[in-house]
Amino acid sequence: MGEVIVITSGKGGVGKTTTSANLGCGLALSGKKVALVDADIGLRNLDVVMGLENRIVYDLVDVVEGNCKLKNALIKDKRYAGLYLLPAAQTRDKDAVSPEQMQKLCQSLKDEGFDYIIIDCPAGIEQGFKNAIAGADRALVVTTPEVSAVRDADRIIGLLEAHELSNPGLILNRLRVDMVKKGEMMSIDDVTEILAVEVIGVVPDDESIVITTNKGEPAVTDEHSKAGQAYRNITRRILGEDVPLMDLETEETWMDKIKKFFRRG
Amino acid sequence: MAFDIFGFFRKKEPASGSVAKDRLKLVLVHDRVDCSSQVLEMLKGDIIKVISNYMEIDEDELDINITQTENEDHSGTVPVLYANIPIKSMHRNAVKDAES
Numbered sequence: 477m478g479e480v481i482v483i484t485s486g487k488g489g490v491g492k493t494t495t496s497a498n499l500g501c502g503l504a505l506s507g508k509k510v511a512l513v514d515a516d517i518g519l520r521n522l523d524v525v526m527g528l529e530n531r532i533v534y535d536l537v538d539v540v541e542g543n544c545k546l547k548n549a550l551i552k553d554k555r556y557a558g559l560y561l562l563p564a565a566q567t568r569d570k571d572a573v574s575p576e577q578m579q580k581l582c583q584s585l586k587d588e589g590f591d592y593i594i595i596d597c598p599a600g601i602e603q604g605f606k607n608a609i610a611g612a613d614r615a616l617v618v619t620t621p622e623v624s625a626v627r628d629a630d631r632i633i634g635l636l637e638a639h640e641l642s643n644p645g646l647i648l649n650r651l652r653v654d655m656v657k658k659g660e661m662m663s664i665d666d667v668t669e670i671l672a673v674e675v676i677g678v679v680p681d682d683e684s685i686v687i688t689t690n691k692g693e694p695a696v697t698d699e700h701s702k703a704g705q706a707y708r709n710i711t712r713r714i715l716g717e718d719v720p721l722m723d724l725e726t727e728e729t730w731m732d733k734i735k736k737f738f739r740r741g
Numbered sequence: 742m743a744f745d746i747f748g749f750f751r752k753k754e755p756a757s758g759s760v761a762k763d764r765l766k767l768v769l770v771h772d773r774v775d776c777s778s779q780v781l782e783m784l785k786g787d788i789i790k791v792i793s794n795y796m797e798i799d800e801d802e803l804d805i806n807i808t809q810t811e812n813e814d815h816s817g818t819v820p821v822l823y824a825n826i827p828i829k830s831m832h833r834n835a836v837k838d839a840e841s
């Protein structure tokens with residue numbers, strides 16, 4: 477039986493789409509059959525992050541309106557076995573789909589034999605959000621260690637509970653350990669103390685995300701990327717493994733050591 | 742990178758991480774209680790009206806706010822309505838009225 481996981485955040489620009497792409501790809505690399513669904517109708521992005529923008533023929537709205545079969549709209553990612561993308565429509569708006577239609581779509585994907593259906597939720601708390609969570613079995617909330625992002629995450633957690641999606645997993649994105657150490661950024665503990673939800677992963681701020689996204693390849697496939705490692709760990713936790721949070725300490729350079737020496741006392 | 746000589750002697754301000762955390766906590770208290778500033782103003786007006794029947798209060802110095810405090814079993818925080826109402830004087834007749 478498949479599981480529908482919605483990736484949401486409230487605030488825009490915190491890394492929902494990147495997270496969706498990486499977790500979808502990570503799960504596929506673990507041998508699962510995965511459907512990535514872009515629910516951000518009107519502002520589709522998951523296709524470019526995945527590097528599949530040139531292969532779109534039909535989209536989510538076409539499927540919902542019955543213009544094509546579900547199978548015809550699903551784009552098979554040839555690089556990773558078992559990974560499929562259902563792109564959003566670019567020229568329509570959020571009202572083109574209803575929560576009931578999304579529930580039906582999620583059920584159809586489960587019937588197709590998908591193990592995981594990852595839904596990339598649009599920013600905001602309006603119709604698009606309601607559509608994206610309608611068919612979900614589980615929610616993951618992405619936030620960054622900033623006041624505005626955590627505030628929106630708190631609101632989203634409340635709304636998810638109201639829609640019977642309680643105990644969402646929290647993904648703390650773009651953490652800078654060096655800044656946390658100096659006390660210039662909220663720590664993992666600070667954020668969890670405030671939000672009181674389970675952390676399913678911490679992703680360090682990493683240049684490799686920019687580079688891999690530029691190329692249209694998820695960072696999760698990059699062995700040397702710290703963020704990629706974080707996403708691989710989250711993937712394993714989704715699969716039910718007990719993986720400790722990774723050590724985010726970066727090696728000190730000699731310059732850091734000298735600075736530290738002078739700061740002592 | 743220049744060494745910050747002046748920063749070395751200056752008294753340290755609190756790190757911005759803890760400033761962020763404190764601001765966030767306060768914002769969330771208001772968000773979670775779901776009490777708009779309009780409602781708070783109405784509440785303030787009503788409180789002034791009631792208390793003014795008994796005593797003369799300093800309306801300019803009056804401070805009513807929603808904030809948070811540790812709960813009884815120290816396991817977390819709960820929102821509280823905090824009111825600081827400076828009294829200028831008691832209305833004598835208010836006490837007499839109550840007695841009669």
